Amino acid sequence: MTSDDITPHEVWEQAVAAYAIGATDPADRQAFEEHLASCARCRQALAEFRRLEAALGLSADATAVELPPSLKAKTLARATAQPQVPLPGAGTPATAMPRSQRDERPASREPASSPSRRSAWPWLAAAACALVAVGLGWHTVALQGELGALRAQVAEATDRAAALSQELTRVRDEVTRLSRDDRILRAPDLVTVNLRGRTSAAAATGRAFVSPGSGLVFRADSLPALAPGRVYQLWVIPSRPGAAPVSAGILTRDVGDTYVLAGGLPASLGTVKTVAVTEEPAPAGSPGPTTAILLVGSLGE
């Protein structure tokens, strides 16, 4: 198994099954992967064996198992204490903070359902300051040597209280935003509209989750770079006949060529038929589309 030239294709076909479940030895695996990169037939065969791989996993007898009742709480607590890979569709200008900062603070990823617990932190920190300060009073005279250390502790505790308070504000903002996105994504009237690119944005794709009652979550990928002074504006077109496009807002650049938007919709909008993106003047866009549609999709397409 060294080269396509000297290896009949049947040998590769025979290698697919073992590769799909990870049983191929390292040297064979490398040769097979090189072949796979250039062989659509083997990729197709692999896809079929991957279904088998998953079906084998699902066939472990789940009916006979009893999950320990305490496991769910333990699992959720451990999982949600960890930082998440950032969601490409998340983040609005008002509440977004640098990802790096957020990732450094795993404590901020506590369950969104416990804001009351979180609000106790600044009080605890303040209490800690008070205790340190009282300790300071008692020991100043007799224990001069400890004074410097205690001062440092007070300063540290004060800094920490300030940092916690700042973080509380950020977390509150984030909870507000996440619960809004969550509410939209769970709305009973939610529909999904897939958008395709056109003309200069032919490679672009987009997806809108639209709930006329709760709002909209939108994401587009592979949009071309904007000229200075221009923005991408999102439009929704209601399904009633003759309805004009209504602005849903300006897209925010997330990372690379990905743009996102999440927010409310005018209450009188009614059901949405079409979602589209055009390029408009910065910063606020236009009252109605003024350039050719770059990305468009309708319900049921």
Place this chain on the structure above:
Amino acid sequence: LAPQDLTDLSAESDRQLVLSVAAGSSDALGRLYDRHARMVFALARRILNRLEDAEEVVQDVFSQVWREAARYQTSRATVAGWIVMLARTRAIDRLRSRQARPDQVLALDPAAAPPLLSGDISPEEITISVEDVREVRQALTALPESQRALVELAYYEGLTHSEIAERTGVPLGTVKTRLRTALARLKEVLTS
């Protein structure tokens, strides 16, 4: 809202949950747990044969779902397929570290266990029906013992051809042939 959209929604509800998890909803993670934890637990127990290890795998898997939910969106596997792949990988990792054989530590390298369901290669979506799972289970039971044992060593213990040959004393060429025959037989029962 057309009826068709409602169908789309129920078919996508697992995906919506993953999307909510990616947006930071622990509630959505809880609902994914309710749907899939038994399957993870069952597979992990099958692989590790020890309850406390299986519980650890459940926690590992849902931690990974929480961390990487945002990445899942570009994947083409069903959510159940994704989770079962995570479960198998984590359980086999744990099995191998338990066995703590230095010559197998290399196998913990992610490259050694390719992300089988990551979906970048296949243009098709991986979908598995309840019937598929039942049929595969039956077909596995119906295999000749000599073949089934090899499938189980490869699938549930994550052993490669050579490792199976070493473990069982069956010649390498025979291992390859038997495993291939068995897997081809199992694949036949999947609905196309």
